[in-house]
Amino acid sequence: MTPALTLVSHALCPYVQRAAIVLAEKRVAFTRCDVDLAHKPDWFLAVSPLGKTPVLLVGDTPIFESAVICEYLDDTLAPRLHPAEPLRRARHRAWMEFGSAVLNGIAAFYAAPDPAALRSRRDELVQRFATLEAALGDGPWFDGTCFSMVDAVFGPVFRYFDAFERIDDFGFFDAAPKVGAWRAQLAARASVRGAVATDYDERLLQFLRRRGSALSARIAALEPRTLSA
Ligand SMILES: N[C@@H](CCC(=O)N[C@@H](CS)C(=O)NCC(=O)O)C(=O)O
Structure with missing residues (x-):
């Protein structure tokens, strides 16, 4: 019998979303069991050696690191999301790593301390999307017609840009039409939509507003009406 699965989560964590999508x-x-990362409970620290979400409890056995969790799920549960052919699978794993680098770039963007840094971090993300654009085929998914683990990684990546676009038109995807089309496909996928709670958008905006960053200042300067539109 398959042991019970518990995903130890945080409401805004994009790495948790990967596992939830898979x-x-x-x-x-x-x-799903959400923890407060500002006040980590002892039971959480006991199962999460790095003090991070996600952790997957397989019965009583904890697995940490989202990529490892996803690989475990793919090894044990059908349907396979990774390609069967080793070279193609390696390429998918490499682009999963690229997805993590984009998440780091997103964090640098929303934490940028001043407008000049915000612009630089924005330009770095645009460059990442140009790189991604060159790797994409005809879609609708990362590698054609089968939804894969790379898609599970980029669903949460693109979700951030829904919030950024409520703040301003930063033109992130202007020069990357394939990435834009992929983003739209992912936004409509049931597994991607269901990976966050219904109050996610408001919580993320609150989180961004409280960063004390250049982006936070932009949010504070907006009319509440603009943000709710
Ligand atoms: N490499 C990790 C990253 C996980 C991660 O950074 N989780 C964040 C939340 S999104 C976290 O738990 N941060 C709490 C902390 O670092 O104290 C993974 O892929 O699982």
């Missing part, structure tokens, strides 16, 4: 694609029941 679980949903595999149509596997799991329990």
Whole structure:
């Protein structure tokens, strides 16, 4: 019998979303348990050696690091999201890493301390998307017609840009039409939509507003009406 699966989560964590998307694609029941990362409970620190979400509890056994969790789920539950052919699979794993680098770039963008740094971090993300554009085929997914693990990684990446676009038109995807089309496909996918709670958008905006960053200042300068539109 398959042991019970518990995904130890944080409401805004994009790495948690990867695992939630993979679980949903595999149509596997799991329990989600959110922790407050500002006040980490002892039981959480006991199962998370780095003090980070996500952790997947497989029965009583904890697995940490989102990529490892996703690989474990792919090894044990159908349908496979990774390609069977080793070279192609290696290429997918490499682009999963690229997805993590884009997440770091996103964090640098929303934490940028002043407008000049915000512009530089924006330009770095645009460069990342130009690189991604050159790697994409005809879609609709990263590698054609099969939804893969790379898609699970980029669903949460692109979700941030819904919030950024409520603040301003930063033109992130202007020169990357394939990336833009892929983003739209991912935004409509049930597993991607269901990986966050219904109050996610408001919580993310609150989180961004409280960074004390150049982006926070931009949010504070906006009319509440603009943000709710
Ligand atoms: N490499 C990790 C990154 C996980 C991560 O950075 N999680 C963040 C939340 S999104 C976290 O738990 N931060 C709390 C901390 O670092 O104290 C993974 O892929 O699982």
